[in-house]
Amino acid sequence: MKSLKKKKEFLDGVIDKIVINAEMGKDRNGREVQVGHSFDVKFKLKIVNDKLIWNDEGDKSKGYNVKDGKNLYKTGFIHEVSARKGVSKLKKKA
Numbered sequence: 001m002k003s004l005k006k007k008k009e010f011l012d013g014v015i016d017k018i019v020i021n022a023e024m025g026k027d028r029n030g031r032e033v034q035v036g037h038s039f040d041v042k043f044k045l046k047i048v049n050d051k052l053i054w055n056d057e058g059d060k061s062k063g064y065n066v067k068d069g070k071n072l073y074k075t076g077f078i079h080e081v082s083a084r085k086g087v088s089k090l091k092k093k094a
Contacts, residue, residue: 016042016071023077036079043071 025035050069
């Protein structure tokens with residue numbers, strides 16, 4: 001198994017930055033609240049949806065070309081990641 005340090009080095013070499021966005025929605029009272037997050041992952045290379053195209057599908061020794069992808073991956077809404085879980089309890093004044 002790779003060490004945590006090697007995994008971090010790999011990710012540092014591939015990922016340029018990660019932007020975390022708050023996703024807003026309405027709660028049961030109709031108030032606008034944060035309901036989750038979405039992530040924008042910007043890679044150093046155009047590897048998102050890139051493609052390997054063989055020059056001759058029957059004879060792969062003839063080589064291939066790589067069709068560039070994009071360098072941005074957007075996760076969309078992820079509701080499992082939220083600011084808080086549960087209900088905060090109010091303290092009663094004496």
